[in-house]
Amino acid sequence: MHTQHLQRTFLVLASCLVVLFRPSTAYAEHDGDIRYWQTLGINFYEDENWRITGSSQTRLYDDAKFLGAWLLLPTVEFKRNPNLDVGATYLLEDIRSEAGTDYTRLHIFWLHASPHWQLTEELRFSMRHVLGLRAVESADNYLVSRHRFNFDYKLADSGPLVGIGVGTELFYNYKTDRLYENRFVPLKLSFKVTKHSKLSLYFMAQSKRHGNDVNWQTAYVLGQSLSIKF
Numbered sequence: 001m002h003t004q005h006l007q008r009t010f011l012v013l014a015s016c017l018v019v020l021f022r023p024s025t026a027y028a029e030h031d032g033d034i035r036y037w038q039t040l041g042i043n044f045y046e047d048e049n050w051r052i053t054g055s056s057q058t059r060l061y062d063d064a065k066f067l068g069a070w071l072l073l074p075t076v077e078f079k080r081n082p083n084l085d086v087g088a089t090y091l092l093e094d095i096r097s098e099a100g101t102d103y104t105r106l107h108i109f110w111l112h113a114s115p116h117w118q119l120t121e122e123l124r125f126s127m128r129h130v131l132g133l134r135a136v137e138s139a140d141n142y143l144v145s146r147h148r149f150n151f152d153y154k155l156a157d158s159g160p161l162v163g164i165g166v167g168t169e170l171f172y173n174y175k176t177d178r179l180y181e182n183r184f185v186p187l188k189l190s191f192k193v194t195k196h197s198k199l200s201l202y203f204m205a206q207s208k209r210h211g212n213d214v215n216w217q218t219a220y221v222l223g224q225s226l227s228i229k230f
Contacts, residue, residue: 031217036060039225051077069095085114107135122154142175163190182207200225
């Protein structure tokens with residue numbers, strides 16, 4: 001019950017941010033939309049050198065009127081040294097537009113390097129640099145890269161709230177040779193649910209440039225992520 005109360009509080013705060021930053025004119029499917037993302041992450045195995053995880057995600061579009069995408073992401077990581085993890089992921093994604101009823105399937109294969117540093121006892125800075133091959137049904141394959149930057153601050157004596165964070169992730173398309181997406185998270189709250197599980201709630205501004213359009217369009221995402229470690 002306490003976790004549900006925290007979720008409702010977060011949604012109220014995030015909705016206020018949406019009202020403040022939402023454009024006055026929504027002229028495209030993506031622009032001005034409010035979306036809801038739900039993620040489940042499971043840490044299946046971890047030792048001093050290796051980590052094996054799996055994640056699933058659903059994305060509700062058009063003010064949660066329809067399921068716009070779902071994803072599965074198994075990942076293997078090697079802890080290269082105390083400040084660097086490297087890994088590989090296969091991402092299976094089905095996605096559709098509001099105007100259509102059929103899903104387009106994407107197969108994405110990526111390699112990533114994730115450097116991270118504990119700046120102070122409470123403050124952690126982390127990055128993730130990804131090179132991925134996107135294989136889209138009935139379309140040519142192409143390379144993309146993703147570059148994520150996060151600051152996470154650990155809290156003590158705050159009840160179930162154990163951390164806050166901020167971050168952004170940039171996406172680059174090598175086929176079109178340009179930056180095409182930015183996911184800016186101005187607020188992330190992390191809660192300890194049990195000894196082996198954590199819930200993160202976040203607000204995100206997802207900005208995109210579609211096709212050859214030079215203008216940026218922004219959707220607003222209210223997200224929750226439950227992570228479980230065996």
